[in-house]
Amino acid sequence: MGQNEVTYKECSWITCIADDASFIRVFIMNHSMRLVMFNEFCPLKLLQVADTRFASVVIMLKRLKLIKRCLQVMAISEQWASYREDDVGKAQKVKEMILSDLWWDKVDYILEFTAPIYDMIRVADTEKPCLHLVYEMWDSMIEKVKVAIYRHEGLEDDKYSSFWSVVYDILIDRWTKNCTPLHCLTHSLNPRYYSTEWLLENSKRIPPHRDHEISMERSKCLDRFFEDVNELNVVKSECAAFSGGRFPPPAVLTDRWVLQPLRNWSTYKFIHSLKRNKMTPARAEDLVYVHSNLRLLSRHNVEYINRDTKMWDIAGDS
Structure with a gap:
């Protein structure tokens, strides 16, 4: 079985839930009487988010989860059962989904394992400097996603999960596409990741200078840095001011690279x-x-x- 087929097999249910949520929203919004009923039972509005907007499916599911009780009360009300002017078959389908505990469990699961991804992207989507935080945020995010999936499936850490394997490959492919040596360099220049407090939070953590991957990527970034003639002249003068070492002190590099927003x-x-x-x-x-x-x-x-x-x-x- 090809990789695309495996991914589809494991993740197609997420698309089905997203389509169901969109079906509920469209049915209510496109039928005036159903929309009147909805407005009577719920003080919040149904969100219509374009696919090209940030995390559109997650935002839509979050809003549905927030108004879950209102939707269920509306679906079992006399007004919903007595109105027969629109498509009765679609109305029954919407009612079944709204009242289905299994369907809502799947919504909860999607929101649970996507929450770390959503939160990480929201942190990066700011004007404040965060380039030096991205590497660690990705590592932490991947671990949190794994914990959420394994907790839902009731598995131990050393067990195999086919769904997690597919999700992990997707996340790693995205990280490989976006990760640059600059991320590793700024990560290694952050004093926080050398502190005892941060290292003791997780037994798997090691300081950046002992991480082989970070060290290799950091060296690549420094090599590129010295290939630029103009920057090289600046660095030479800075090195002369700091006892003639080959590399400028970490504070100088930090000023150049860490203080950059994404x-x-x-x-x-x-x-x-x-x-x-x-x-x-x-x-x-x-x-x-x-x-x-x-x-x-x-x-x-x-x-x-x-x-x-x-x-x-x-x-x-x-």
């Missing part, structure tokens, strides 16, 4: 706004790519270096 999500939000939300995912990704690279290229222009325009992106897209 702005990709913020750029995406700037391009794909609530008012401009009908773009396809491919078009939105192309615009994010062009926008980010134009901003980087502009820093080499004479106007950017010598004029007031050099301050235009100091606060990000906002």
